[in-house]
Amino acid sequence: MGMVLPVKLKKGKDIPSASTAMVFGLVLGLLQTLFLVFGAKILLLVMGVKPNSPMMKPALKYLTLRSMGAPAVLLSLAMQGIFRGFKDTKTPLYATVVGDVTNIILDPIFIFVLRLGVSGAAIAHVLSQYLITLILLCQLVKQVKLLPFHIKDLQFGRFLKNGVMLMGRVIAVTFCVTLSASMAARLGPTPMAAFQICLQVWLTSSLLADGLAVAGQAILACAFAEKDYEKVAAVAVRVLQMSFVMGMGLAVVVGVGLHFGSGIFSKDAAVLRLISIGVVFVAVTQPINSLAFVCDGVNFGSSDFAYTAYSMILVGGASIASIFLLSKSNGFIGIWVALTIYMVLRAFAGIWRMVTGTGPWRFLRTPL
Template identity: 50%
Template sequence: MEMAALIIGSGTLMDIVGIPVDSPMRAPAEQFLTLRAYGAPPVVVALAAQGAFRGFMDTKTPLYAVVAGNLVNAILDAIFIFPLGLGVSGAALATVTSEYLAAIILLWKLNNELVLFSWNVIGGDIIRYLKSGALLIARTIAVILPLWLSTSLAARQGPVPMAGYEISLQVWLTISLLNDALALAGQALLASEYAKGNYKQARLVLYRVLQIGGVTGLALAATLFLGFGYLTLLFTDDPAVLDVAQSGVWVRRIIRSQYFVSQVTMILYSLNECGIIAVCHYYSADKCYCFCVRWALLRCF
């Protein structure tokens, strides 16, 4: 459904974002979105599979799969975009190919741990899991909407402001994903200890993650303060685009320096969700439990 919606509604989505028909960004954006839509199924499968591996406390397998996919993506980008001259379409095709590869690897490895497909679907459990994940879905929407709005505002300003905004956004996303890795590890460890009733160890995990989060936030703020200008040069040498990208550096620095507060919020939020994640651990231990049910739960995360 997601793939069909993106393919059929690519033009409508461009209108919602605010890219006019006569904009030089319109045709490449629609082209990229239409091709990237074919990658929606493997992305959903990969996200669910990664959640299942986290339930098994296995972070290595998703790492290997994602690294393999990214390597293929980089190689195909260099081939499709430049020698073959496919441009934006080549970038989309390379990304979709890498996403299918990562999803196949994850499913192949996950098949050794549980039954992936079963007709024994328990509808009541699916509904219960979806209800439990309602707050997490709301949180995801709350994160996506500001990004959608800021992207829309940048796109309405034209190609140069949009390019500068995208550089700043990519740097921020890279740093945020590094931080998110720490948060996910803390959540998994905290949920595991909480489910076992080891409350003392759970508190220790909480304190350690908060300490590491504080140090990480300060280190990343210093990195941005000293190196943001050099990082933007990795994307372009256009002075106009660089001016736009670097105009938001102070906001990024403030956000990164406040990462300690972000870690506090994330871990306290995790305490509230420990019961849900503990259920995930329980059912992940049952290799015969239906993959469809587990997907419904993990997709919410």
Template identity: 60%
Template sequence: MLTPAQQYLTLRSLGAPAVLLSLAMQGVFRGFKDTKTPFYATVAGDVTNIILDPIFMFVFRLGVSGAAIAHVISQYLISIILLWRLMEQVDLLPQASGICNLVCLQVWLTTSLLADGLAVAGQAILASAFAKKDYDKATATGSRVLQLGLLLGLMLAVVLGLGLSFGARLFTSDVNVLHMISIGIPFVAGTQPINALAFVFDGVNFGASDFAYSAYSMASVWTSL
């Protein structure tokens, strides 16, 4: 499964810009209290994906690659629809600063998903070890996943701390916006090690089937807030 998985993920990665932009624009529409437009755009993209999947996979005999191509096309279709509707409502140039902030938020979410991916991998190995009652392997796996989580968090902190400082200028030249972003960078970058460890600890607890502890700890955090 390694080769088709790599083919699928490689092609799917081409849709990353469309996903990032569509998520940012959906945030803009929610700010306008317009939830219908993102809904209709998403439905149009999903229907297109459903139609194109069998065509590319079976008619053109592209298999897994065809599924990935269909998905990428649907993602860009969603972005085009949202962009077209947004251009009818606002002048996009003055709104660039707002979109920039939304893009930065999506960057933070992306790093969270990356940490979650590591947690899921550890969760699967831990669940297998517990099922076989191989507690030594479970302990070693938990320890290694936590170490990798901390390392990932520190790496993300450095990358975001340096990258956002320079990358923000790609989205806007507004001095006030750049100042606001610079205020948020230490928080976004500094919380990455904690964020990564939180996801990994969740994965460890899930792998050990300790769902109650995760639920109670999450509930206690929200209660304290």
């Protein structure tokens, strides 16, 4: 999972913060690749994949190949953050759609025509990520000078301050989801297959709310910079209302779609039976997930990085404990109950800051 540093920018020839974001993205991407390549087998063992498991060999191939795309993923995320600073959400959307469509086209070619199997899926994904990065880079160089003449112009101090806090948050989020997958893997191949299908639908549908979060984040950042608190309050309320409505709609679409369309993902009766259980949690949590994602965008728009980091670490700690306890006692259902608790706590933490009128939201306790 990548990290995006939201920045407020004006289009120009020389923007040090843009260059700094690119440098951080590239360095972190290379480090992530090295970590995943040399630690792939250890990571899979930690995830619960046993050495003699039939999942070990294909999982090892897939993880190793996918890791090659880490620099592209983090570079593209950094550039998406830069475009957000320009209030340009169309360019990242265009690049992402082109990359995803390319991935969809290449998947069956590499997997079935060239008979590369799991390796083909990983290669298709990596190529699509580099295509997204290339498109974004070509558009970005038309607007800014990415490399300043002096290294001292790079704003490493500023980025490290906020970056370390956000990195802690990303680690907490990633660990919760990874641990839940690990617990599912320990239950066996069938529960793992059903869990991964439900998880991918759960995350994909929930991330649709991220588009609303990005829009709210950009508008709020400008409103805070201009100290237009009336606009801040109006935008925050509106995006939260819209996120809940979106979540309700997603609950119906995902619930009905996964209930009747689960056969697209698997023909195994045991897997389908577990999916029918997981779909309840996937659908019911959609409004909560939408609120959680949009709350993140709202708090990022207020530059409240410290709170979002510390609150997520606390939420992550409580969620990790619930994943361990509930997966041991209730298996597949327990994992989904724990993930529901995780998203409820995440949404609560995001809303709490605004409701209590603390931090950058102190103005809510005084008449506008």
